[in-house]
Amino acid sequence: SSELTQGPAVSVALGQTVRITCQGDSLRNFDASWYQQKPGQAPILVIFGGTSRASGIPDRFSASRSGITASLTIIGTQAEDEADYFCNSRDSSGNHVVFGGGTRLTVL
């Protein structure tokens, strides 16, 4: 399969922990990356290589993988974390890129 599946939306209370998941067969062989996109803005890289935080990303963001499911976790979620989050990876062939459908995070 060349698809990555994300839940459409998740909400979290301010200061609490939230996990966003991304599932796909290609994740068995390839790492996921994670992007944050706020309204009217281009995406920014949050996590690369499965678990590494990109430059300037707060350490409340972390990521992991179990089997074919990659997860982005935010501990102590802040209001400014409210955004759409997308995962991506290579597809099963390794020759193309595939994005998940995105998860909208609402901070209550």
Place this chain on the structure above:
Amino acid sequence: VQLVESGGGVIQPGGSRRLSCAASGFTFKKYTIHWVRQAPEKGLEWISLINGQGGTSYADSVRGRFTISRDSRKDSVYLQMNSLRTEDSALYYCSKEHYTGWPNLDSWGQGTLVTVAS
């Protein structure tokens, strides 16, 4: 690092358009550049990539209609779009791979809007 897209506009179905992505602030020839699009209120869709040696890859949705190219003299990447369809309407971003390689995309332009409509 800066990526600036241009060339978007309103195009009739079946028409053609060339998008440009001007890069600066990094050693252009070393990095793979990608095009990613986003239809209004929709998710991100990867379209194409071109590596430093000119190797290319395309999504199934555009293969045979779109052609990616690069000009190292101008530090620019282009996306020639032919046989445009209404479903190609989107904001088109160019992005640069992270130093660890793709699909990690660490820099993005602000996008250029393509609207395919009669």
